[in-house]
Amino acid sequence: MFLRQREATVLVVTIALIVYFSLASSNFLGKSNLTTWLSQDAAPIIIIAIGEVLLLICGEIDLSVGFIYTFSAFLMHYLIDFYHVPGLLAILISLLMGLVVGWINAFLTVTVGLPSFITTLGTGFVLLGLVNTTSHAQPSPIPPSVEGIGHWIGSFGWSEISWAVALVILFHIILTRTRWGLHTVAVGGNLLGAQEAGIKVRRIKYGNFMITGLLGAFVGLQVAFQTNTIDPTSGGYTPMFYAVTAAVIGGTAMLGGVGTILGAFLGAIVLATLTDGFSIIGISANPLDIIFGGAILIAMIANVQLARLREAGRS
Amino acid sequence: MTTTTPEGAAASAAAGEDILRVEHLSKRYGAVTALTDVSMHLGRGEVLGLLGDNGAGKSTLLKILCGFQPPTSGRILVEGQEIVFKSVDDARARGIDAVYQDLALVNQLSVFHNMFLNREQNNGPLLNNRSMRRLAREHLDEMGIKIPSVNVEVAKLSGGQRQAIAVARSVYSNPKILLLDEPLAAMGVKEGAIILDLVRQLKEQGNVSIIIIAHNYGQVLEVCDRVNLIQHGEITYDKRSAETSVTELTEIVVAEYRKALEERQRLGEHPHIPS
Numbered sequence: 001m002f003l004r005q006r007e008a009t010v011l012v013v014t015i016a017l018i019v020y021f022s023l024a025s026s027n028f029l030g031k032s033n034l035t036t037w038l039s040q041d042a043a044p045i046i047i048i049a050i051g052e053v054l055l056l057i058c059g060e061i062d063l064s065v066g067f068i069y070t071f072s073a074f075l076m077h078y079l080i081d082f083y084h085v086p087g088l089l090a091i092l093i094s095l096l097m098g099l100v101v102g103w104i105n106a107f108l109t110v111t112v113g114l115p116s117f118i119t120t121l122g123t124g125f126v127l128l129g130l131v132n133t134t135s136h137a138q139p140s141p142i143p144p145s146v147e148g149i150g151h152w153i154g155s156f157g158w159s160e161i162s163w164a165v166a167l168v169i170l171f172h173i174i175l176t177r178t179r180w181g182l183h184t185v186a187v188g189g190n191l192l193g194a195q196e197a198g199i200k201v202r203r204i205k206y207g208n209f210m211i212t213g214l215l216g217a218f219v220g221l222q223v224a225f226q227t228n229t230i231d232p233t234s235g236g237y238t239p240m241f242y243a244v245t246a247a248v249i250g251g252t253a254m255l256g257g258v259g260t261i262l263g264a265f266l267g268a269i270v271l272a273t274l275t276d277g278f279s280i281i282g283i284s285a286n287p288l289d290i291i292f293g294g295a296i297l298i299a300m301i302a303n304v305q306l307a308r309l310r311e312a313g314r315s
Numbered sequence: 316m317t318t319t320t321p322e323g324a325a326a327s328a329a330a331g332e333d334i335l336r337v338e339h340l341s342k343r344y345g346a347v348t349a350l351t352d353v354s355m356h357l358g359r360g361e362v363l364g365l366l367g368d369n370g371a372g373k374s375t376l377l378k379i380l381c382g383f384q385p386p387t388s389g390r391i392l393v394e395g396q397e398i399v400f401k402s403v404d405d406a407r408a409r410g411i412d413a414v415y416q417d418l419a420l421v422n423q424l425s426v427f428h429n430m431f432l433n434r435e436q437n438n439g440p441l442l443n444n445r446s447m448r449r450l451a452r453e454h455l456d457e458m459g460i461k462i463p464s465v466n467v468e469v470a471k472l473s474g475g476q477r478q479a480i481a482v483a484r485s486v487y488s489n490p491k492i493l494l495l496d497e498p499l500a501a502m503g504v505k506e507g508a509i510i511l512d513l514v515r516q517l518k519e520q521g522n523v524s525i526i527i528i529a530h531n532y533g534q535v536l537e538v539c540d541r542v543n544l545i546q547h548g549e550i551t552y553d554k555r556s557a558e559t560s561v562t563e564l565t566e567i568v569v570a571e572y573r574k575a576l577e578e579r580q581r582l583g584e585h586p587h588i589p590s
Contacts, residue, residue, distance in 0.1 A: 177441045182428060186421045193419035196383060197433045198403035257423040 051212025102213025188256030340389030382406030475506025
């Protein structure tokens with residue numbers, strides 16, 4: 001009930017913002033801005049947030065996902081332009097890289113026993129260094145052999161948001177209607193209890209790290225196709241922190257056990273609406289971060305207060 | 316060394332064939348020895364109280380018996396057959412289920428999801444919530460456990476209700492052997508009574524043999540056929556409940572405590588004995 005209330009609250013905020021910006025500027029709901037707003041601004045946050053929600057629920061976080069994003073497009077470029085790998089195969093290998101980095105994050109966190117905050121801080125820096133060293137920090141054009149398939153992945157205006165919505169529906173079902181989702185909640189809600197019930201908690205954490213890595217690699221390719229360039233400054237911490245912000249606004253608890261994909265989706269739409277709305281009504285993007293910071297704090301205060309109310313209602 | 320009194324042996328003979336035998340079980344964690352040498356048995360349909368002070372090795376023994384961790388040495392025989400458990404699922408498949416002291420419930424999940432945790436019913440790739448909800452409700456009704464709804468989050472239930480859910484969950488899979496770790500700990504008198512009634516009910520049905528781990532002797536003697544005392548990782552006492560009393564059990568534990576103090580004083584480690 002609480003989560004549904006939280007999602008409803010965020011939905012109201014989203015609608016209010018959309019109404020406000022569409023009244024403030026007739027361009028906001030114009031055809032060209034719709035794809036900027038939804039595909040360019042919202043979709044990458046939404047897709048990364050899916051992974052972060054799964055990880056936060058099972059008690060972990062991935063700070064490296066934005067660097068997986070940066071690296072995946074470069075990896076595709078290197079494979080095609082330097083190693084003459086066919087386009088589709090290069091894309092698949094780039095996605096596989098996301099899974100592998102997710103596996104490494106899980107190995108260091110679950111098997112070696114580092115906190116995921118530290119693990120992914122480390123792997124993130126390594127990936128950033130790899131990108132900058134190999135690319136000499138220079139952007140590259142999209143290889144011609146993948147321009148066609150790139151259309152489906154990200155360069156067609158509506159493709160990114162379509163993928164994002166499809167993935168939200170898929171992972172919402174996985175989280176709420178399958179054993180995997182139930183066990184993810186159990187692992188984050190009561191780790192020892194989940195073990196005692198016989199749940200393979202390592203497998204759940206490995207899986208969710210790998211899903212996050214895969215989604216990060218996919219977003220990297222999408223953004224490269226959509227911006228029509230492979231840019232070493234694209235990705236990084238910003239989309240990851242936006243995704244975590246979206247998850248938190250949408251009701252995901254940093255301590256694990258609680259969260260929804262739908263909430264994070266709405267949270268990401270709020271962030272994207274603010275980003276896009278501010279630029280379209282001609283206000284500088286600089287004060288945006290103040291609003292984002294405030295939104296996180298308000299969301300968390302609401303979380304804490306509602307938890308107290310629930311606590312009071314229990315006795 | 317394990318001493319089994321004649322009374323204890325007679326009690327097991329009365330209970331019929333042993334469903335569980337434990338022979339010379341030990342468990343070491345590095346330099347720490349949690350279980351020295353435990354041998355015990357559980358008759359079919361019997362309720363055995365496993366008593367002992369904190370740190371005596373009760374919970375370690377339980378975690379070995381339910382497959383959560385392997386022993387360092389020793390044998391476990393279920394219905395006369397030696398068995399090595401590889402996991403909790405493995406032990407469960409052999410008919411052994413446990414209710415842990417921490418209950419292993421997930422607060423954020425509903426009662427029915429907790430009831431079916433890690434043995435969910437699926438409808439293709441998706442959870443069959445409708446079926447799990449119905450079965451959970453039927454099973455709880457059957458056991459006389461009253462909760463507002465199977466849809467509520469476990470966090471919203473009282474301690475007794477949570478304990479009852481945990482017991483109901485373990486009983487649902489129809490185990491041959493049920494292990495209860497401190498089922499009465501941190502529970503009010505009324506809530507404790509719910510659990511003791513539940514144990515009595517299971518005993519009357521006679522399908523399951525039960526080991527109850529506890530340090531509150533009085534309540535346990537009420538429902539147990541027999542009690543074992545575990546001290547320093549060994550079973551040191553084995554009697555039928557009818558032939559022992561809270562006073563006798565307490566005296567044994569206190570005597571042991573005095574002896575340890577005297578020993579330490581003799582070695583010059585401890586200057587005072589409280590009289």
